[in-house]
Amino acid sequence: MEDRFGRTIDYLRISITDRCNLRCLYCMPAGGIKVKPRDEILRLEELLHLARIALQLGINKFRLTGGEPLLRRGVISFIQALALLPGVADLSLTTNGVLLTHLNEQLWGAGVRRLNISLDTLDPVKYRQMTRGGEFHQVWDGIMEALSVGFQPVKLNVVALNQFNDREWVQFARLTYEYPLHVRFIEIMPVGASWELAGSHFASSRQVRERIEQALGVLDPAEAVTGNGPASSYRLAGARGTIGFIGAVSSHFCDRCNRLRLTADGKLRPCLHDQREVELLQALRSGASDAELQDLFRTALLMKPANYHEATGAPANGRGMCQIGG
Ligand code: SAM
Ligand code: SF4
Numbered sequence: 001m002e003d004r005f006g007r008t009i010d011y012l013r014i015s016i017t018d019r020c021n022l023r024c025l026y027c028m029p030a031g032g033i034k035v036k037p038r039d040e041i042l043r044l045e046e047l048l049h050l051a052r053i054a055l056q057l058g059i060n061k062f063r064l065t066g067g068e069p070l071l072r073r074g075v076i077s078f079i080q081a082l083a084l085l086p087g088v089a090d091l092s093l094t095t096n097g098v099l100l101t102h103l104n105e106q107l108w109g110a111g112v113r114r115l116n117i118s119l120d121t122l123d124p125v126k127y128r129q130m131t132r133g134g135e136f137h138q139v140w141d142g143i144m145e146a147l148s149v150g151f152q153p154v155k156l157n158v159v160a161l162n163q164f165n166d167r168e169w170v171q172f173a174r175l176t177y178e179y180p181l182h183v184r185f186i187e188i189m190p191v192g193a194s195w196e197l198a199g200s201h202f203a204s205s206r207q208v209r210e211r212i213e214q215a216l217g218v219l220d221p222a223e224a225v226t227g228n229g230p231a232s233s234y235r236l237a238g239a240r241g242t243i244g245f246i247g248a249v250s251s252h253f254c255d256r257c258n259r260l261r262l263t264a265d266g267k268l269r270p271c272l273h274d275q276r277e278v279e280l281l282q283a284l285r286s287g288a289s290d291a292e293l294q295d296l297f298r299t300a301l302l303m304k305p306a307n308y309h310e311a312t313g314a315p316a317n318g319r320g321m322c323q324i325g326g
Contacts, residue, residue, distance in 0.1 A: 001058050001297075003304045011259040012059050014047060015325030016075065017067040018264045022096050023132035024120075026159060026194035027321045030132065042266045044078045046284055050262060051082055053293045059260070061090040063116075065325035067264065070099040076106045083111030092116065092227070094157070094326060098134060100142025104149045114226060115146055118157040121165050122172065130164070147179060153225050155182040155244075160203040169208050170215040176241030184231045184244035191272070192320020198249075205245035209234075212243065219243060254307035260300055261325055268300040269324060273308040 001009045018035050020028065042050070051062060062082060069075060070093075083091050092114040093107065100117070107115075119139055121127050127136035146154050158165070158172055165172075172183050185208045190198035213219055219234035222242045231244030247253075261269040266281025278300040283293060 001301055003301050005255075005304075005306050007255070007257055007304075009258055009260060009301055009304070010059050011061040011063070012051070012054050013063045013065055013259055013261045013325050014051070015065050015067060015262065015264045015323070016044075016047065016069050016078070017041070017072040018323050019071050020066060020068040020096070020322055021071060021098055022068070022134045024096075024118075025130055025132070026161075026188055026197045027192065028132075029193050029320075033320060033322060036265050040281070041264050042262075042281055042284075044072075044074050044081075046266070046281070047078065047262075048081055048085070049284065050266075050280060050293070051085060051088075053290060053297060054260075055085060055087045056290070057294055057297055059297075060087050062088065063092045063094060065094040067322050067325075068096055068098070069093055070095050070103055076103070076110050079107065079110040079112060090114075094118065096131075096134070097139035097142045101138065101145055104142065104145045104151075108149050108151065113151060114153055114155075115151045116155045116157055117143055117146070118159075119143070120159050120161070122168055126164070143181075147181070152180070153182045153227070154180070155184055155225070155227070158183060158185050159188050160185045160205075160208045161188060161197065161201040162203045162207075164201055166203060166211070169211050173212045173216055173236065173243055176236060176239040176243055179241055181241040182225050182233070182244060183241065184246055186246040187249040189248050189272075189321075191324075192322070194321070202249070204250045205247040206250065209245060252308055254305075257304070260297070260304075263324060268297065270300045270303040271305055271308070272324060274303075274305055276303055278303070 003009055023032055093112055094116040097117040120130050124136035127134055175181055176183055187205055188194055188198045188202055216236055222233040222235040225233050225242055231246045233242045233244045235242050267277035268280055269277050278296050280296055283296055
């Protein structure tokens with residue numbers, strides 16, 4: 001599908017749950033969010049139905065996210081079914097990694113080959129602080145196991161934050177010498193719970209890159225790592241993995257945007273920075289035909305703004321990342 005600005009939209013990020021087993025400072029309020037009652041969340045067969053509609057329209061890359069996608073009951077059989085839909089070219093998952101040691105093998109068996117794992121610190125005490133209670137070693141063990149199971153690429157998403165993990169940027173970069181990991185530093189975006197942190201702790205991709213180059217030498221541009229993301233990739237001389245920077249704030253990549261987002265409660269979201277959404281759950285449950293559902297996808301496509309300046313803007317009390325899926 002092409003939008004009004006000639007961008008090819010072939011990628012759907014599906015948030016399969018709004019629930020999470022962590023409470024990251026930049027993503028959730030301390031008390032968590034008010035999750036939707038189960039009957040207001042898309043059932044797995046409804047998600048599959050919508051994935052089929054997306055495929056009919058030429059969307060062939062899917063990423064499962066959340067909340068924490070691995071918490072969703074039935075996630076493995078859902079992935080199996082999704083992977084078997086004719087035309088699926090790419091299927092990946094973004095996870096906080098807490099449940100990976102239980103699920104790596106099953107995810108592989110279900111057809112997932114690429115994983116993005118979020119990890120903002122290598123210090124167990126800070127990890128507990130950042131996630132309000134998470135256990136670093138659970139995630140680290142899951143990452144090591146994912147590498148040995150054979151996922152490729154395994155990407156680590158690190159939200160770069162001054163006065164929080166700035167002393168660890170170099171340590172994260174060093175991991176790429178030892179492991180074939182793709183460490184991606186992400187600029188914090190002021191969305192939902194993150195407004196305050198995004199103001200006080202913002203670190204730019206440029207700042208992170210300079211810090212790493214000062215310590216470890218020049219970063220050479222690397223071949224793009226498989227995926228649908230906007231990261232620019234680099235490699236340290238002799239490293240097995242790569243280092244990427246997602247300048248979500250300092251260098252908007254709206255001109256390369258290739259995606260729509262589907263929220264767990266069945267709304268199609270044309271742009272992360274735009275509060276407008278297209279309601280799909282009600283349409284599905286009131287018996288909309290495939291043609292009508294296709295039209296709703298096209299409506300969302302036409303609503304995509306040219307760039308974030310033209311987005312209507314998400315209010316501070318609007319949906320957070322854990323509800324939109326990142
Ligand atoms: N729970 C899963 C996880 O943490 O990977 C999937 C959902 S989470 C919302 C997806 C991604 O969004 C994570 O990598 C997280 O670090 C990132 N994220 C959340 N809030 C963010 C913010 N305000 N700015 C930048 N990235 C953010
Ligand atoms: Fe949960 Fe992911 Fe948000 Fe952390 S970033 S609170 S793990 S949804």
